[in-house]
Amino acid sequence: MLTIRDLTSDDVAGVVAAVQRDQRIAHRRNRFVNGALDRDELTEALARRRARTWIARDGDRLVGHLTATSLSESSRGPSAWISPDAVSFDRPTTLARLYAEAGEQWISDGVLEHVAWVYDRPDAREPWLDLNFAVMFRRGSRALNTPRETRLPSGYEGRWASLDDLDLAVALTKVIDEAEARGPSFVAEAPLDRDELAATLEDPDTMYYVVEHAGEAVAQCIAFPLLPVRGAYPRTLHLSAVVVQREHRGRGVATAMLNDVLTGARNRGFDYVDVTWRTANSAAAAFWTAYGLTPTYVRLRRLVDRR
């Protein structure tokens, strides 16, 4: 019989083993998920964890766990963030039972936005979709060991840019928000934080690249090292704020620009590239697929109705 209860110190080793098993499976099925796991670090993190963690047991077998970190990132109030190692389950019904308990607690704490990063595989994703979660973002990766031909269309010129180009970065990043405000994304425009963008460009690890046409900047890419997160390889470059001005799209500008950026990244010692895109941004989804990224994770979200 399935029972749900709070984690005790006796459960920690079982949870670590479940997370490790899931990560190994994820790596076997998708080489872009790093299978390496620091068991001691995870054991310590679980032991130190202040957030409540629920455990599912079937008799004396541990068959699942669920926990979340509370974040206040959106105007909607706090959200519960479930990372890939914050959950395991043997069957969809186990996840449903765990979420029933955990969700009840989060909701009574006023946390109505529930977000989960899960492996982008049907068996990992679908039990969540049945619980009314929806896919919001997809993450994908590519190795940098395959050199690519670099050729911007004639009339276009690429260059490395810097904090001196902050006004440009602000203007071009705004174009992404404008594109995503339209359908099919329909995203409420988030106010662009100029100081945050300045801090990113100021960082010596940031790579900022701009493409010009007739003396005007028409495309950009901002890239920086991906923070060490579970499932990502070290020396992974994160691409952010990739955009081409509307009237210059469909000519191969983004493809050639990224080839320049990734050649630069390879020369700096990066092995992989990682991108997150909004699944409803159909141009971005088609572009990243065409560019050869292999999906690794999806970010799911459920907004619970106020009672």
Ligand SMILES: CC(C)(COP(=O)(O)OP(=O)(O)OC[C@H]1O[C@@H](n2cnc3c(N)ncnc32)[C@H](O)[C@@H]1OP(=O)(O)O)[C@@H](O)C(=O)NCCC(=O)NCCS
């Ligand atoms: C996504 C974006 C950067 C692509 O720029 P681009 O210069 O038009 O892309 P390319 O011309 O290099 O396209 C390469 C391939 O991607 C695919 N692609 C690009 N845009 C596409 C679209 N709108 N619909 C379908 N496929 C598309 C195609 O396969 C294309 O190859 P093809 O032209 O031979 O068919 C551009 O549409 C853009 O700036 N969009 C708004 C901002 C944005 O959403 N950025 C991404 C944030 S994650």
